[in-house]
Amino acid sequence: MIVIVALVSILAGLGVSVAAVAGVARGVRAAGEQVTSSKTAAVAGGPVVTESMEILTGEVQKERHIVTPYGAGFGPMYTNTSWAVHAGDTVVIRIKSYDDGPAPLTGSQMMLDQVHGTVGGIETVNGKPVSSVANDDITHTFTVPGLGLNMAIPAAPTGGSVTVVARYVATRSGTFTWQCYAPCGSGPNSMGGPMSVKGWMEGTIRVLS
Ligand SMILES: [Cu+2]
Numbered sequence: 001m002i003v004i005v006a007l008v009s010i011l012a013g014l015g016v017s018v019a020a021v022a023g024v025a026r027g028v029r030a031a032g033e034q035v036t037s038s039k040t041a042a043v044a045g046g047p048v049v050t051e052s053m054e055i056l057t058g059e060v061q062k063e064r065h066i067v068t069p070y071g072a073g074f075g076p077m078y079t080n081t082s083w084a085v086h087a088g089d090t091v092v093i094r095i096k097s098y099d100d101g102p103a104p105l106t107g108s109q110m111m112l113d114q115v116h117g118t119v120g121g122i123e124t125v126n127g128k129p130v131s132s133v134a135n136d137d138i139t140h141t142f143t144v145p146g147l148g149l150n151m152a153i154p155a156a157p158t159g160g161s162v163t164v165v166a167r168y169v170a171t172r173s174g175t176f177t178w179q180c181y182a183p184c185g186s187g188p189n190s191m192g193g194p195m196s197v198k199g200w201m202e203g204t205i206r207v208l209s
Pocket residue numbers: 139140141180181182184201
């Protein structure tokens with residue numbers, strides 16, 4: 001029951017915030033198209049900043065000699081999981097994933113196959129704009145309920161990577177938790193293993209005023 005209540009509040013939060021963000025996004029799109037990456041270019045009164053994250057599989061962790069408390073090569077993990085931006089910034093969120101194993105969303109969380117709260121309501125997958133990802137192809141999500149933001153991460157080709165990019169205009173200041181809602185872990189309901197390791201499939205975004 002607790003899970004259901006929590007989920008309903010997450011979904012309600014997304015719906016409300018998407019409507020709030022949509023108005024901002026429309027105003028930003030035309031100016032934003034001319035800006036690729038810069039910390040000083042003004043868009044909607046704020047600079048453009050880039051936050052790059054990766055999703056590393058156990059194999060890539062081994063290649064990079066990343067040893068976790070659980071040993072080398074233990075499940076997928078996000079990098080750069082906590083970051084801070086300023087209200088008014090246009091944040092380019094770039095997520096490069098090496099994970100080729102889908103973890104389709106189930107139940108009410110299936111709505112997280114839709115991109116929410118980004119500029120234009122889209123993300124790009126290897127440069128191609130999309131507003132959703134086929135659920136069978138989803139490996140992870142980058143979901144910030146308090147900001148109404150959701151990105152869906154599709155499977156990478158085996159041995160390769162996929163890059164998902166979206167723009168987000170930070171309008172609300174505060175500290176927000178993000179989480180992956182795809183059942184990408186191990187054990188019961190695939191919510192064990194990586195999904196239960198602090199800092200692997202969740203983190204904190206601070207929007208400074
Ligand atoms: Cu995940």
